[in-house]
Amino acid sequence: MASRTILISKLFGLSLSITGIFLNPSVVGKLVATDGQIEQLRFQIIIISFEAIIFILGISIFLFPEFLAKKWRSCSLVVLGIAVAFVVIEFSARIFLDRPAFGWYGYPSGLYLPDATRGFRFTPNFKGHFLNPPYDTIPININSRGLRDVEHEYEKPKGVMRILGLGDSVMFGPGILSEETYLSKLEQLLKQHEMNVEIIKAGVNSYSFDQEYIYYLEEGYRYDPDIVIVNVIHKDILPVTQEKIADLYKETTKALTNQEEKKEKQGSIFKLRLECLSCNAIYMLFDSLFENWNKSSLGHVDNWTAEWENMVNWKKYTEKIINLHKRLESEGRHLVLVIFPFTEQFSAVNRGEVVFQTKLTDFGEKENILVLDLLPLLNVSSYYRYYLGGDSVHLNNQGHRLVAEALKTFLLENAVFLR
Amino acid sequence: MLFNSLQFLIFFPLTTLVYFLIPHPFRWGWLLLASAYFYMSFVPVYILILVATIVIDFFCGILIENAKGRSRKFFLLVSILANIGILFFFKYFNFFNENLLALTNFLHIAYDPLILKIALPIGLSFHVFQSISYTIEVYRGRQKAEHNIGILALYVLFYPQLVAGPIERPQHLIHQFYERHKFEIRRILSGLTLILGGFLKKVVIADRLAQFVNPVFSNTTDYYGVSFMIAIIFFTFQIYCDFSGYCDIAVGSALVLGIKIMQNFDRPFFARTVAKFWQRWHISLSSWLRDYLYYPIVFFFKKKNSFKLYLSSLITFTLIGLWHGANWTFIIFGTLQAVYLIVGQTTKAFRTQIVEWLGIVKWPKCYHVWQSIMVFGLFSLSLVFFRADTLSDVFYIFSHIGDGWSLFFSQITDIQFLNQYVFIGYTRSEFFLAVFSVFILILFEFLERKEWVRAFITRRPVFFGSFTFAFGVLTLLVFGKFSGQEFIYFQF
Numbered sequence: 001m002a003s004r005t006i007l008i009s010k011l012f013g014l015s016l017s018i019t020g021i022f023l024n025p026s027v028v029g030k031l032v033a034t035d036g037q038i039e040q041l042r043f044q045i046i047i048i049s050f051e052a053i054i055f056i057l058g059i060s061i062f063l064f065p066e067f068l069a070k071k072w073r074s075c076s077l078v079v080l081g082i083a084v085a086f087v088v089i090e091f092s093a094r095i096f097l098d099r100p101a102f103g104w105y106g107y108p109s110g111l112y113l114p115d116a117t118r119g120f121r122f123t124p125n126f127k128g129h130f131l132n133p134p135y136d137t138i139p140i141n142i143n144s145r146g147l148r149d150v151e152h153e154y155e156k157p158k159g160v161m162r163i164l165g166l167g168d169s170v171m172f173g174p175g176i177l178s179e180e181t182y183l184s185k186l187e188q189l190l191k192q193h194e195m196n197v198e199i200i201k202a203g204v205n206s207y208s209f210d211q212e213y214i215y216y217l218e219e220g221y222r223y224d225p226d227i228v229i230v231n232v233i234h235k236d237i238l239p240v241t242q243e244k245i246a247d248l249y250k251e252t253t254k255a256l257t258n259q260e261e262k263k264e265k266q267g268s269i270f271k272l273r274l275e276c277l278s279c280n281a282i283y284m285l286f287d288s289l290f291e292n293w294n295k296s297s298l299g300h301v302d303n304w305t306a307e308w309e310n311m312v313n314w315k316k317y318t319e320k321i322i323n324l325h326k327r328l329e330s331e332g333r334h335l336v337l338v339i340f341p342f343t344e345q346f347s348a349v350n351r352g353e354v355v356f357q358t359k360l361t362d363f364g365e366k367e368n369i370l371v372l373d374l375l376p377l378l379n380v381s382s383y384y385r386y387y388l389g390g391d392s393v394h395l396n397n398q399g400h401r402l403v404a405e406a407l408k409t410f411l412l413e414n415a416v417f418l419r
Numbered sequence: 420m421l422f423n424s425l426q427f428l429i430f431f432p433l434t435t436l437v438y439f440l441i442p443h444p445f446r447w448g449w450l451l452l453a454s455a456y457f458y459m460s461f462v463p464v465y466i467l468i469l470v471a472t473i474v475i476d477f478f479c480g481i482l483i484e485n486a487k488g489r490s491r492k493f494f495l496l497v498s499i500l501a502n503i504g505i506l507f508f509f510k511y512f513n514f515f516n517e518n519l520l521a522l523t524n525f526l527h528i529a530y531d532p533l534i535l536k537i538a539l540p541i542g543l544s545f546h547v548f549q550s551i552s553y554t555i556e557v558y559r560g561r562q563k564a565e566h567n568i569g570i571l572a573l574y575v576l577f578y579p580q581l582v583a584g585p586i587e588r589p590q591h592l593i594h595q596f597y598e599r600h601k602f603e604i605r606r607i608l609s610g611l612t613l614i615l616g617g618f619l620k621k622v623v624i625a626d627r628l629a630q631f632v633n634p635v636f637s638n639t640t641d642y643y644g645v646s647f648m649i650a651i652i653f654f655t656f657q658i659y660c661d662f663s664g665y666c667d668i669a670v671g672s673a674l675v676l677g678i679k680i681m682q683n684f685d686r687p688f689f690a691r692t693v694a695k696f697w698q699r700w701h702i703s704l705s706s707w708l709r710d711y712l713y714y715p716i717v718f719f720f721k722k723k724n725s726f727k728l729y730l731s732s733l734i735t736f737t738l739i740g741l742w743h744g745a746n747w748t749f750i751i752f753g754t755l756q757a758v759y760l761i762v763g764q765t766t767k768a769f770r771t772q773i774v775e776w777l778g779i780v781k782w783p784k785c786y787h788v789w790q791s792i793m794v795f796g797l798f799s800l801s802l803v804f805f806r807a808d809t810l811s812d813v814f815y816i817f818s819h820i821g822d823g824w825s826l827f828f829s830q831i832t833d834i835q836f837l838n839q840y841v842f843i844g845y846t847r848s849e850f851f852l853a854v855f856s857v858f859i860l861i862l863f864e865f866l867e868r869k870e871w872v873r874a875f876i877t878r879r880p881v882f883f884g885s886f887t888f889a890f891g892v893l894t895l896l897v898f899g900k901f902s903g904q905e906f907i908y909f910q911f
Binding site for chain 1: 844848883890896
């Protein structure tokens with residue numbers, strides 16, 4: 001009987017060590033990852049650590065089977081204790097933790113058309129939804145003039161003040177309803193203020209300042225706006241060259257001919273995180289630990305600060321803003337720049353890495369351009385309440401509402417409507 | 420290196436493993452090396468300050484032991500002045516100068532103060548006090564002068580209690596460095612359980628409560644009375660969990676190595692008088708000041724009376740406040756403890772009469788709970804001085820603590836109001852988790868009145884032990900706030 005138990009222990013140890021060998025990143029990748037492999041170093045380290053633990057445990061049991069043969073009841077109770085603890089923790093997590101919202105929104109195919117001067121633009125009259133949960137119930141409706149907005153005639157109705165918003169995805173509002181974007185909210189707030197205002201929301205995903213400027217020259221001016229709000233984010237400093245436009249044109253053409261839905265495949269890790277809240281919390285912890293380790297070992301490199309400190313970039317960028325400002329002035333319109341921070345900046349603010357905001361506000365003061373810096377507004381300890389889950393740039397509906405209120409106050413305080 | 424950092428997760432097992440692998444004669448050297456590395460991971464150059472105090476105390480210790488008569492006192496004074504001088508220079512010089520400037524301005528005397536632009540070495544107050552206790556104990560003959568400078572250096576630098584205590588005594592710690600400590604599974608598990616408990620207090624409770632406390636104390640004008648009340652209560656538990664969590668990790672880390680260091684807390688929120696509270700809160704500091712300051716002052720007065728005893732308490736507690744930081748807020752915090760104590764003593768007979776008249780003594784348990792709540796409330800209010808950045812913030816909080824309560828009761832169902840002033844911008848579940856974790860803490864401490872929970876667990880079947888340990892680790896991973904927040908007492 002005793003020799004039989006020892007034999008079973010040995011076999012168990014052997015199978016455990018073999019399992020350990022086979023549970024390497026490559027096999028685990030094939031089992032759980034979306035694209036069949038695990039590339040991120042952090043997951044490879046975690047899997048290899050588990051692999052080593054299982055292997056060492058298996059070999060130890062194989063070499064010293066008497067221990068398991070004698071103490072198998074105690075060992076089973078230890079394993080059972082751990083399993084019960086996990087169940088209790090998952091139960092507690094479901095009571096105390098909020099269900100996470102994360103993942104890429106996913107844009108439907110056919111949303112973009114190639115454009116010779118801007119690289120791409122929205123397809124007029126497009127109707128669709130964001131692709132990935134939990135955003136997949138939110139519609140994307142493009143109007144006949146290629147904007148995520150209600151229909152607007154070019155001719156401005158009498159007695160109406162028009163604001164034109166130029167911007168990228170932050171203005172477009174991924175993951176939220178069109179009515180929840182900050183320009184829509186601003187329109188509602190100003191109307192509550194008994195102001196006859198109409199806002200044209202010309203935010204296009206991935207646009208940079210150059211493409212926004214071209215849009216204004218080609219089409220934006222036709223709306224005859226009184227105020228032009230330019231949504232500025234960190235990447236606007238990079239110039240969009242003719243070559244880049246040509247590449248974007250080609251990419252969009254190719255994507256259009258493919259017509260393949262780029263819906264995100266949800267791997268097992270993703271599904272596990274959605275279903276098991278304690279697993280997601282542990283995942284998030286490891287993710288942030290690795291992130292911090294990366295920052296501390298490599299040093300926090302804010303590439304954007306370097307780009308904004310690059311004199312060539314800065315000169316080109318400011319020249320373009322001055323040109324737009326002069327043009328708008330000559331047309332009797334006002335320019336307002338609204339600077340959106342990115343969340344990585346919040347930890348860096350104390351170290352003085354706010355070059356991007358400081359430079360632009362100083363420039364605005366010098367050139368008499370109105371600049372609203374949103375960093376102080378959004379850099380609060382509970383900033384995550386205003387951002388979409390796992391996103392460092394795009395705001396949720398609460399964030400858009402906050403920005404709309406700040407923008408309304410800013411416009412009224414600076415008497416932009418009376419100028 | 421913070422205890423709650425990834426580096427410590429590598430440092431601790433590595434140090435422990437090598438410690439047990441190398442022969443006994445080399446172990447103290449290894450611990451000294453590891454401790455020096457631990458300290459130098461903050462500001463490397465500041466190790467020179469410690470080296471200076473160690474060298475001075477080493478020679479002073481030997482000279483005190485060998486000298487006779489008044490020269491013994493002279494060498495003791497040299498050691499105390501050197502240690503206090505360093506502490507004064509780094510911690511109190513600017514504070515002293517700023518106040519001197521205010522005084523000279525008031526008297527219309529021209530004074531150009533010298534303000535030093537230096538950072539306070541981490542944990543300076545702790546190791547200065549620990550160093551002083553060495554020479555005093557040698558002077559009093561309770562500890563032999565250490566002839567191995569490495570061991571004395573390890574006594575000051577021993578990494579588990581280097582930056583935030585407990586402030587150890589030489590006769591308790593030094594001999595343990597000479598003893599051979601075996602690799603005992605039971606003791607190591609006990610140490611690891613203490614470490615786990617310390618991490619749970621710090622990362623799950625203290626850092627969670629800090630989320631609600633920090634915004635209120637940073638922007639006092641944005642909040643109402645209900646927010647102040649929540650922040651004050653939460654801060655009391657935060658500082659307790661933060662500091663006692665640190666001490667548990669320190670005691671546990673030392674225990675794994677086989678070295679026993681003193682406990683710094685003994686369920687202070689169950690104390691029924693302020694005097695008892697201070698016998699249970701930051702025990703190593705309060706006992707240090709009792710032995711080396713309070714008793715000498717009391718003995719200094721040849722004819723003792725209540726006034727002189729109260730004066731001794733006032734001086735001791737004011738210095739406890741000043742020890743915490745060079746700011747009037749800390750001084751008032753300390754003085755307030757003495758005021759509580761003195762008022763408590765002087766009104767004792769009167770209060771006893773009232774209690775008897777009300778008949779509360781018939782329900783002793785209810786009376787004890789009431790007394791503990793009163794001590795908790797008094798201590799929490801004094802902590803406003805401890806936590807606020809300036810005295811004007813303190814006055815703002817106290818003058819507005821009664822504001823907005825009618826608004827609170829009328830808008831208790833308004834989620835926007837609750838979000839802003841009760842949940843302080845966090846989610847409702849996060850707030851309830853904070854409250855729940857405090858409740859669990861109180862429950863644990865209540866259960867520990869008869870027996871340590873650790874001892875109770877070890878007597879249960881293996882299933883119970885593995886469940887508890889796994890549950891603790893998983894709680895830490897799932898509900899912990901790993902934002903790398905420093906321990907509050909590191910700044911002292």
